Amino acid sequence: MQVIAVKVPLAVLVFVVLAGFGGSAWLSRPVVQGELDAAMLDGIAAAPLARALTLAKGRDGALWLVTSAQRDGITAVDVSAASGRPFEDALQAWTALGEAGLRALAGRNTHFLAWDELGLPLAARPAHIAAGTNFAAHAREVGHEDEPFLFPKLSSPTPWDAAVPARGRLDHEVELCAVTLDAHTTARPARLGYLLCGDFTDRWALVRDIDLDGPMGRSGFPGGKGGAGMLPVGPLLVIPAEEAFYRDIDLRLYVDGTLRQHASAANMIWSPREILQRALADCAPHYAIGAQRVRLTDCRAIAPGTLVLTGTPEGVLFKPLTIWNPWAYLRPGDEVTSIATYLGLMRNTVVAAGGVVAAP
Numbered sequence: 001m002q003v004i005a006v007k008v009p010l011a012v013l014v015f016v017v018l019a020g021f022g023g024s025a026w027l028s029r030p031v032v033q034g035e036l037d038a039a040m041l042d043g044i045a046a047a048p049l050a051r052a053l054t055l056a057k058g059r060d061g062a063l064w065l066v067t068s069a070q071r072d073g074i075t076a077v078d079v080s081a082a083s084g085r086p087f088e089d090a091l092q093a094w095t096a097l098g099e100a101g102l103r104a105l106a107g108r109n110t111h112f113l114a115w116d117e118l119g120l121p122l123a124a125r126p127a128h129i130a131a132g133t134n135f136a137a138h139a140r141e142v143g144h145e146d147e148p149f150l151f152p153k154l155s156s157p158t159p160w161d162a163a164v165p166a167r168g169r170l171d172h173e174v175e176l177c178a179v180t181l182d183a184h185t186t187a188r189p190a191r192l193g194y195l196l197c198g199d200f201t202d203r204w205a206l207v208r209d210i211d212l213d214g215p216m217g218r219s220g221f222p223g224g225k226g227g228a229g230m231l232p233v234g235p236l237l238v239i240p241a242e243e244a245f246y247r248d249i250d251l252r253l254y255v256d257g258t259l260r261q262h263a264s265a266a267n268m269i270w271s272p273r274e275i276l277q278r279a280l281a282d283c284a285p286h287y288a289i290g291a292q293r294v295r296l297t298d299c300r301a302i303a304p305g306t307l308v309l310t311g312t313p314e315g316v317l318f319k320p321l322t323i324w325n326p327w328a329y330l331r332p333g334d335e336v337t338s339i340a341t342y343l344g345l346m347r348n349t350v351v352a353a354g355g356v357v358a359a360p
Helices: 010-027 038-042 079-083 090-103 136-141 203-209 221-225 243-248 272-281
Strands: 052-057 063-070 073-078 110-114 128-132 149-153 174-180 192-198 237-240 250-255 258-264 286-289 292-295 307-309 335-340 344-351
Touching: 052 090, 063 079, 063 090, 063 110, 073 079, 079 090, 090 237, 128 221, 128 272, 149 221, 149 272, 174 250, 174 272, 174 335, 192 307, 192 335, 192 344, 203 221, 221 286, 237 243, 272 307
Parallel strands: 128 307
Antiparallel strands: 052 063, 052 237, 063 073, 073 110, 128 149, 174 192, 174 307, 192 237, 250 258, 250 335, 286 292, 335 344
């Protein structure tokens, strides 16, 4: 068989390449408008005590009941000192003292702590539950036409200001995380607290490993969204008095000061509690991460301290046609700032692979 060589002018090749990168840049442009300004930072506040308890943990190990929050830090009561006992994390303090015991401390002497004095409010666990495409606008932007789906987030939480390691096609996702304050079963649903979370994602690994013929979430997602440094969480654990509290939370994410994501948690398709119930119902199937097979959760109960990532709004960098362009994604030196109503802020810098991931 004769092979016919076709010569393509260099100018045409250059045009095709430039058009491809230009198209990627256009597809990855911000879908919301705004900049991170003083007014937004000055709007940081804690939930009123009448509506919720807010807990934080210092890097020195002290546990704090937050009475107010502002741009520079928090004002709080030292729970460990006031109760005369140490606590490993906010969940342990909640379990030991209960809502009434913590509220009784609210009138004690307060101290000011800068944000950089705060670390993880919860003990780190390596496996959590996440919902994909739980905001309709985000589902549309990534081309997903079916209902939301679940997958395991196999990453230990890091502090609110931890660095995030660069990966193949690193993407940002600001999320509201629910956390189970006790064991969750169908018969006895858990009380929920809330944190600000970042669901960082390597889109290259996700797309490379996904099996589009199988159920969504069972492949690609565990590996592309898991690993060290991919789950920074905010410094404040908020435990509301009312179930519908989460609907008042506004989520924002900025990259180098430019607004990229903004939506209300009220726009979720599945509520946090519905995600938990679906996770128990979907506990048996296996999820693939390389050659390893894992389950979403224990079928008997979802353990206390499990984070439930409730989905991200539109505005992520990924679009199906941008996967070939590494410049459309986060790179070392980029700073990702996330802010949520009553949940404080996160500030995460992308570092080269092998860089420092978490502060102690």
